[in-house]
Amino acid sequence: MRKVASPAAPAQAQAVDWGDLTPSGPRVGNAPADAGFTLYFGFVDKGVEDFARSVSSPNSVDYGKYLTLADSVDRFGADAQQEAAVTNALAAVGATQEMGPAGTWTKSTMTIRQAERLFGISMGVYGATGGFQEVAPD
Numbered sequence: 001m002r003k004v005a006s007p008a009a010p011a012q013a014q015a016v017d018w019g020d021l022t023p024s025g026p027r028v029g030n031a032p033a034d035a036g037f038t039l040y041f042g043f044v045d046k047g048v049e050d051f052a053r054s055v056s057s058p059n060s061v062d063y064g065k066y067l068t069l070a071d072s073v074d075r076f077g078a079d080a081q082q083e084a085a086v087t088n089a090l091a092a093v094g095a096t097q098e099m100g101p102a103g104t105w106t107k108s109t110m111t112i113r114q115a116e117r118l119f120g121i122s123m124g125v126y127g128a129t130g131g132f133q134e135v136a137p138d
Contacts, residue, residue: 027138031125033116034111036110039107039108073102073103093115093118096110
């Protein structure tokens with residue numbers, strides 16, 4: 001398993017297990033540094049899974065007691081410190097950011113070069129099944 005730094009302020013950086021990022025084929029070239037793409041970063045609150053299960057289970061006392069958007073933001077959205085850490089990390093590499101309406105995710109548009117700086121990785125182009133190519137961390 002490969003671990004890369006999460007998008008947090010440098011003093012708050014922590015390793016995140018992104019799973020197996022091993023490319024499926026051989027490296028065939030460098031990733032195009034100025035190619036753009038969009039990432040969605042979720043703010044994980046383990047309580048949201050328990051809550052969703054509770055309001056969706058007919059045998060639960062909370063069944064059907066859904067939250068308004070405002071209550072969802074208050075209960076599960078990123079706090080100001082979390083939002084600032086992600087905003088600052090993305091801004092430091094020149095990436096754009098848009099926070100989701102409930103504060104549980106943020107959308108960021110960046111280039112390969114910016115992603116390499118943000119996560120402290122390098123990326124390459126790899127051969128993939130069926131003659132396709134994929135961009136992946138080296």
